[in-house]
Amino acid sequence: MTKIQLNDAALEATQGGSELSAIWNDEKIFFRTSGRVIPEKRGEIFVAPLLSIAMYRGCDIQMPDDLPLSATFAENLSAVQDIMHRWNPALTHIKVHAKIQETKAHVQGALCNYSGGIDGSHSLNKYMDEISDILVINCFDDWKNQDHWPKTIAQKQKVADHFGKNLITVETNIRDVTHDAGVSWHLAHGAVITSFGTLFGHDMNIISSGYSYGHLEPDGSHSLMDPLWSTNRTEVIHSGAEVSRTEKTEAIASNPYLLNALQVCWKSSSHNCGACPKCVRTGIALYLLGMESPALPYDYAKIGLKILKPVEHAALVLLEDIVDLARRVGNSEVEKILLKYRKRYLVRHAFDEFIKAILPNWLGRKLRARQNWMKTDEKINYTPPNRFL
Numbered sequence: 001m002t003k004i005q006l007n008d009a010a011l012e013a014t015q016g017g018s019e020l021s022a023i024w025n026d027e028k029i030f031f032r033t034s035g036r037v038i039p040e041k042r043g044e045i046f047v048a049p050l051l052s053i054a055m056y057r058g059c060d061i062q063m064p065d066d067l068p069l070s071a072t073f074a075e076n077l078s079a080v081q082d083i084m085h086r087w088n089p090a091l092t093h094i095k096v097h098a099k100i101q102e103t104k105a106h107v108q109g110a111l112c113n114y115s116g117g118i119d120g121s122h123s124l125n126k127y128m129d130e131i132s133d134i135l136v137i138n139c140f141d142d143w144k145n146q147d148h149w150p151k152t153i154a155q156k157q158k159v160a161d162h163f164g165k166n167l168i169t170v171e172t173n174i175r176d177v178t179h180d181a182g183v184s185w186h187l188a189h190g191a192v193i194t195s196f197g198t199l200f201g202h203d204m205n206i207i208s209s210g211y212s213y214g215h216l217e218p219d220g221s222h223s224l225m226d227p228l229w230s231t232n233r234t235e236v237i238h239s240g241a242e243v244s245r246t247e248k249t250e251a252i253a254s255n256p257y258l259l260n261a262l263q264v265c266w267k268s269s270s271h272n273c274g275a276c277p278k279c280v281r282t283g284i285a286l287y288l289l290g291m292e293s294p295a296l297p298y299d300y301a302k303i304g305l306k307i308l309k310p311v312e313h314a315a316l317v318l319l320e321d322i323v324d325l326a327r328r329v330g331n332s333e334v335e336k337i338l339l340k341y342r343k344r345y346l347v348r349h350a351f352d353e354f355i356k357a358i359l360p361n362w363l364g365r366k367l368r369a370r371q372n373w374m375k376t377d378e379k380i381n382y383t384p385p386n387r388f389l
């Protein structure tokens with residue numbers, strides 16, 4: 001199998017910042033940064049997201065000498081691959097050939113990825129004293145709609161100014177590159193955001209957890225995996241897994257500025273629609289806590305809770321978290337509605353599993369082939385093939 005080989009690495013000054021780029025497969029992968037810090041010409045930011053593609057294809061990665069790796073990062077790649085392979089055996093161990101050289105850049109303080117969501121707001125609140133720089137990247141939620149990007153930057157600049165932090169913005173096509181190669185963003189996003197601290201040389205890179213320790217699932221950003229992306233210069237911290245999502249919301253509510261700056265919507269990165277699952281999940285938590293955010297126009301009486309009916313396990317976990325909160329604050333109406341949704345999902349899921357279990361193997365394989373066909377744009381993910389069919 002041909003190696004994944006990066007060529008023509010370049011670090012160039014742009015208007016208001018810098019661009020780090022390299023060519024792979026005749027395509028330029030770029031990271032355009034703006035802010036007070038200048039990235040170093042290094043390989044970690046390329047290797048981390050390309051690793052899953054290489055593991056899926058079973059080919060090594062060849063880095064040019066001018067994109068070196070930290071010794072710690074390079075040594076940890078074996079442990080990273082152990083975890084990824086265990087989650088999905090279709091991802092096999094490969095080698096990364098690169099020059100070892102430690103980071104020269106140094107930024108005192110911590111970098112924190114913040115898009116205004118519950119997880120990032122909780123990390124910002126928790127590590128307020130340590131954080132020196134807030135990072136905004138253009139590859140989350142409505143990543144295809146770049147019209148919102150200037151508004152997003154303006155909003156985050158206000159938050160950075162309010163708390164006396166520096167804002168670093170990054171425009172990159174790495175999500176397009178991984179998407180085009182068939183990698184699920186669910187798998188790739190952690191590798192991307194954890195590598196920015198190494199690029200700038202911060203003391204710490206704070207990565208906000210999406211799951212609590214009570215509900216750890218295979219995910220691109222994970223408490224097992226994130227610290228392994230550290231370098232000799234930058235320690236990667238996986239933050240917030242010690243609390244649930246509603247407990248994070250409660251903690252954020254103690255900081256009115258962060259509460260008013262909430263940006264959680266699945267449909268937009270510059271405003272909240274008030275009706276998508278993420279908006280409703282956050283809105284109902286605030287409603288149960290007796291709080292409001294002017295940034296989140298959720299109306300319980302009008303919108304209700306129907307959008308929270310779970311269709312997958314991850315949504316069920318988030319729903320159960322809100323049930324716990326409803327119980328804690330004594331709102332039996334919300335508790336009853338959500339328990340009804342939970343029961344329906346569990347019955348339907350058990351029925352589906354029963355049907356799958358009694359199907360003859362040939363029919364099960366046919367159904368799986370159909371499901372895989374429907375997911376052709378995300379063939380590299382953490383869903384292992386069903387080896388029992």
Ligand SMILES: [Zn+2]
Pocket residue numbers: 264265266267268272273274275276277278279
């Ligand atoms: Zn929304």
